[in-house]
Amino acid sequence: MRNSEKKHRMRNDLILIALTVSLAIAIGLSLYFLREDGETVRVTVHGETFGVYSLTEDRTVEIRSEEGINRLVIRDGEAFVEHADCPDGICAAHKPIKRMKESIVCLPHGVVITVEGKAADGSPDLVV
Ligand SMILES: [Zn+2]
The missing domain is CATH 1.20.5 (Single alpha-helices involved in coiled-coils or other helix-helix interfaces)
Structure with missing residues (x-):
């Protein structure tokens, strides 16, 4: 046994x-x-940071590049491109983003909008 x-x-x-x-x-x-929700969105134009915006504050940002305009809207903790004058319109058709590492890309304008967390040092870097 x-x-x-x-x-x-x-x-x-x-x-x-x-x-x-x-x-x-x-x-x-x-x-x-x-994936956890992000806290900020970073906008880059041709790889250069255009601005970093908090997802907790509703706002509209006109991203102006040499190629044209993308109107970024942050509302209810989500970010989306409300209007863009790029030829393909893919960025404006993209669903709203809010989770870490999600991004909206506008290839014709060289614009990338990426959801990020807090800045590494805990303070928001360059909130415009
Ligand atoms: Zn676009």
Whole structure:
């Protein structure tokens, strides 16, 4: 009977390991799919930072580049391009972004709008 007891305990250990591993996988997946909301959006024009704006404050920003205008709107914690005079209009058709690392790109204008977290030092850098 002692032998089967040992077996029993080993099976419990295996179940525990399996549970731990699947829990770790579940956490990893949820972190991947439920990415946290960002706090700011960074706008760059041809790779140069145009401005960094808080997602918590509603505002409209006219992003003027040599190629044209993109009107960025921040509302209810989301950012989207309300209007753009680029030829393809892909940026204006993009759904609103708010999660970390999401971005809207306007290739014709060289404009990239990316959701970011707080600045690394904890203070908002260059909030215009
Ligand atoms: Zn565009």
